Amino acid sequence: MSPSYLRSVYLRLTGVLMLIVLLALAVSAYLSHQAFERALVPEMAKKVANGGATVRSLIIKAMEQRIDFGKMYGVEQSFDELKESIREVSYVALTDMQGNIVYQRFTQPRGAAEYFHSPAILAMTPQPHASPLPVRVGDQFLVSMPIATAERRVGMLHIGIGVDFVDRMVLDMLYDVLIVLVVALFLTLELLHFIVGSKFDRAFRSLDEAFERGASGDFTSRFSDRTDAALADVHKLIEVLRARVNSAYDALVRDLETLKRSPAHERPPGLAAVQKGLHALGLRFRFGVDDGTAQKDDSQLAKVRAPLFIFILAEEFTRPFLPAYIKELLVPVPWLSPEIVVGLPIALFMFIVAIAQPSLGRYCERVGKRRAMLLGAAIAAFGFAGSALAGSVLDLLLWRSLCAVGYALVFVAGQAHVLEHATTSNRARSFSLFIGAIMVATICGPSIGGILADNIGRRLTLVVSAVLALASIATIWQLPKEGLGDARRAAARMPSLREIGGLLLNRRFMTVTALAAVPAKVLLTGMCFYLVPLYVLSIGSSQSVVGRILMVYAVAMVVLSPIAASIAATRERMELLVGVGLTTSGLGGVLMLFGNDVAWVFAATLLVGVGQSLSISAQSALVREHCDAEVALMGESSVYGVYRLIERLGNAIGPLIAGVLLLGFGYRGSFASIGIGVIVCGLCFVIATRRPAHSALAPA
């Protein structure tokens, strides 16, 4: 009852919120359009009139040379020059005193001929100093300027501006408004989940449990039962029914015992049958008091979602502008080209996160998850603040290292918190909660970070990240304080060098790791975190656009990953998904060879997102499939520990590889090179994992 019911409540609520967001967006679009049109069209008219004055003076000069109005040469050429200097111009025409078109260029708006013959325009023609006001004709605003000197009246110059110039401006702004509203929707849902969702979930889960227990014939009372205030009355009534059944059963047992103790001749004849019936009843139903098997309180689980979301959001803010910020702080570094230096802070961050996680896992077990998360968030906040004040790329390296240590600590502690509070039955749900918080942050973070960087600047956006990291401390504070050294859990073990060496020489392990996991990560960090932000800015676009592009990647991951994970049921399918995923994401890079504007970057990033979502779950599951013997020998955690370590090192080398490629091949060449590399790895993976088809005939 409760999961599906709550899901339907959430879905309806989300639907209503989305509807409200869409309505708000529509209202905002309408208001923006009106405001822009009111304010910008007159300004644009002034700009156009200014350019038109040059054309007008040329014509007047020609008139002074007594050249016939209809026989001038080079008029269209001067119209082209006007268009060249003012891109928004979409039509230019010269009309005579009767409103007939003598010269025209570009696209004539519908109704222009009627407009030129209208009495208002004809009346304006003889007035040399009439002020040009924009008038909407068809799909253009026309600015009409009389061509007249004190002695001679010639006609009118009409310049058209496409109404879509306002639409374009509003559309660009609307993208930002849409992003803000979508993020507001996600934030509202997160907030809703934080404030009431977990309480609701807990309350309804306990009600569901009470109903289910009774329905399955378990009428035992539990001392540990929680009575949530919201549903206390219902719980009490359930308990009344339960107590009624229990007392009827107790009374029967008591009477039976009394009769059993009575002398044999006084015992009723059906006593044995009743006793048998009572035994059968005891097999079908459970009465009395529960034996007290400890029920794990999973309400603590959901509490980690909000701090994780806020903290990861702080880091995700930096994605769209970090490479450009590093470029801004560049100083000459001997032996290293600027392209590689730009990749260094990103690579260092990823490297620290990769190598620090195993040891931080042990630290976290020692001091407790809550304390580790608090410390991690504080270190990261300090790192963000330092990054905002960085004077050069060299001190930025230090501040970003602090951010990386904080990030790794919070990530590891959050993961450990989920592991600690998850039961075997809800482990998948628990991890979806953990991954969900991260994914929502990766959708919201880059887009908002880009908008902030464009509007308040990169340094202040880093300050906002620092504030967010500090805010996450307030939510981490709400996590339960735990005792040190939980005896039930074995301390996290770092894989030994021997184990790492053994796995590095293992062909099956390296097939998944080196041909699938590492290339996927190189593509992610090299292309999405390094090349995309730099390239998009290099073609004159904004950081908001970079944020939107990175958002597309995250949305593709969120939407497609669960679908791909559900398809990856067998080893063959997993291998196929990894091969197809790698090839698809590689094609994303190659796509940049076909075009150079922002739309191509969007398409390329979308392909990378689609490809990665196909392969990500399957490739991690394949480690278990390929390395059964190694898992049996070293344990799953060691094998996966080495796998994650190498995979994350792929994250670290991605920006450096992209930097080297950029040095040699330029942006589009680098996109394509990384893409081709990933496609080659994908094909090699498919060949390496291909098994010979089983022969239908038995060997002779």
Place this chain on the structure above:
Amino acid sequence: MRYSDDQLKATSNAVAGTLALQALLVFLAAATLASFALLGVLNRLSRHVDTVAAALGSADPLASSVRKGPFGTALRRYVESVRNAETEIAMLRGKLAQGEKR
């Protein structure tokens, strides 16, 4: 001589300020609407819970009004289980009573 683009940018920025205010008002209106939607959902939920509470306290917990609600199936299974247990206990008690009479 050209018309400066800065003039356009300045106007555009001035409009952006107005728009930010408008967007804030729109957002506030949306937030208010969303709060009402949340209240609506909570009220409905509260009504469902009240119906279940009333049904559990009544002589006929499986009245049609409850059966149609979101808790209907779970409540029906629970009440049927209680009834089955009580019927069997009553049956055994009846057998015991019959034996005693003889």
